[in-house]
Amino acid sequence: MSATASNNRFPALPWILLGLGIVCLAIGSYVGLFVAPPEALMGQVQRIMYVHVPTAWNALLAMTFAFVSALVFLFSSDWKWDARMEAAIEVGVVLAFLLCCQGSIWAKPTWGVWWDWDPRLTTTAVLLFAFLGILALRKFVEDPARRAIWSAVATIIAYADVPIVYYSVRWWNSLHQLQSSPATVSRQFWLPLRMNAFGILFLMTAFIMLRARVGSLRLKHELAPPPNAAEVTA
Amino acid sequence: MAIFVFGAAALLLFSFAVGPDAEALRKFSAGFLWLGLLLSSTLTLAESFHAEMENRAMEGLLLLPASPRALYYGKAIANWLQLMFLGVALVPVMVVLYDAGTTRILSLILVIALGAAGLSAPGTLYAAMTAQVRSKQTLLPLLLFPLIVPALLASVKATSLIILGDPMNQGKSWLVLLFAFDAIYWSLCGLLFHKVVEE
Numbered sequence: 001m002s003a004t005a006s007n008n009r010f011p012a013l014p015w016i017l018l019g020l021g022i023v024c025l026a027i028g029s030y031v032g033l034f035v036a037p038p039e040a041l042m043g044q045v046q047r048i049m050y051v052h053v054p055t056a057w058n059a060l061l062a063m064t065f066a067f068v069s070a071l072v073f074l075f076s077s078d079w080k081w082d083a084r085m086e087a088a089i090e091v092g093v094v095l096a097f098l099l100c101c102q103g104s105i106w107a108k109p110t111w112g113v114w115w116d117w118d119p120r121l122t123t124t125a126v127l128l129f130a131f132l133g134i135l136a137l138r139k140f141v142e143d144p145a146r147r148a149i150w151s152a153v154a155t156i157i158a159y160a161d162v163p164i165v166y167y168s169v170r171w172w173n174s175l176h177q178l179q180s181s182p183a184t185v186s187r188q189f190w191l192p193l194r195m196n197a198f199g200i201l202f203l204m205t206a207f208i209m210l211r212a213r214v215g216s217l218r219l220k221h222e223l224a225p226p227p228n229a230a231e232v233t234a
Numbered sequence: 235m236a237i238f239v240f241g242a243a244a245l246l247l248f249s250f251a252v253g254p255d256a257e258a259l260r261k262f263s264a265g266f267l268w269l270g271l272l273l274s275s276t277l278t279l280a281e282s283f284h285a286e287m288e289n290r291a292m293e294g295l296l297l298l299p300a301s302p303r304a305l306y307y308g309k310a311i312a313n314w315l316q317l318m319f320l321g322v323a324l325v326p327v328m329v330v331l332y333d334a335g336t337t338r339i340l341s342l343i344l345v346i347a348l349g350a351a352g353l354s355a356p357g358t359l360y361a362a363m364t365a366q367v368r369s370k371q372t373l374l375p376l377l378l379f380p381l382i383v384p385a386l387l388a389s390v391k392a393t394s395l396i397i398l399g400d401p402m403n404q405g406k407s408w409l410v411l412l413f414a415f416d417a418i419y420w421s422l423c424g425l426l427f428h429k430v431v432e433e
Contacts, residue, residue, distance in 0.1 A: 133373075
């Protein structure tokens with residue numbers, strides 16, 4: 001049973017990442033709030049971009065990691081991937097929720113509405129609810145083997161929905177700004193954006209590692225009493 | 235039959251939510267039809283593995299020399315037909331209540347068939363999971379509703395274009411989207427089903 005082995009190889013790593021993340025976020029936010037000039041059209045409101053865009057990248061990254069973990073778990077039946085998937089889904093849900101909140105705060109003064117049925121907004125909301133559903137599924141199933149397999153299947157199915165939701169809503173309605181690339185973003189905006197992106201990336205990785213460690217410990221406890229129940233015959 | 239009455243009652247209630255504005259009711263009729271069908275589908279889907287849960291009949295089924303994939307497609311096709319008949323049966327109710335008639339009956343049936351297929355493919359897979367869990371009535375819609383957003387969107391759009399007229403000829407692209415959704419989920423859920431039922 002290798003449920004906890006690999007997560008404890010570098011016990012200090014998540015804490016280092018956590019510290020690095022906080023430092024990056026502090027520098028990025030300082031530059032973003034006080035050093036970078038306000039944007040010409042949107043003014044001060046635009047500064048929320050320095051957390052909004054990195055949150056969006058990392059939310060998608062966390063959910064992609066959950067999808068990859070689900071695939072690996074289904075093929076390998078290795079318990080540590082179940083713990084990683086659970087951690088990634090939880091962190092992804094938190095980031096997606098933050099993303100919707102930040103988007104609303106930005107949209108009200110800019111578009112004049114809290115919410116708009118734009119493809120990226122709607123896709124994020126759909127993803128948020130889909131992954132919340134998977135967390136609810138995990139809560140309702142006591143048997144760890146079933147819980148792991150079912151939530152992995154549900155994660156794969158929900159993740160496959162992302163491009164379909166995106167394109168269907170894009171046909172339906174669109175207002176969101178087009179994606180920026182480094183070429184369309186000036187250097188003064190670029191630095192705090194990258195700093196915050198790495199800051200949130202480090203924090204996210206640290207949280208996923210710590211949460212996966214908790215998940216592994218719980219699994220070890222759940223699987224412990226009958227010693228040969230640890231083998232999943234999927 | 236009971237499900238049909240449930241769906242018809244839902245359609246009746248939607249009209250109270252909007253008020254007696256004939257123009258608005260006609261405009262939203264496609265949305266109401268599909269929401270009615272979606273709400274009813276959670277009832278039919280949740281029941282689809284009911285018999286298998288008694289006396290551990292599911293284990294007996296899996297012991298038969300047939301692949302779990304055959305079991306999945308059997309269940310999914312049964313759910314699909316049931317939802318399709320329900321959808322077609324709800325159309326007259328919609329026509330009467332919302333004055334939303336159309337002469338393009340065949341295209342409407344095609345949209346209902348494709349939309350019902352989109353609901354039943356992931357619905358059957360999730361029903362197989364939630365049938366074995368406590369509080370399945372909450373869990374099935376919680377998992378299913380976010381997933382079928384594109385199918386619902388495309389079905390409502392296509393239906394509404396049939397009822398209200400389609401001057402720009404957009405209906406076809408929504409049908410293509412619906413068909414793509416069906417193709418993806420009928421194959422993906424069939425691939426994953428054996429993981430859900432085998433232990």
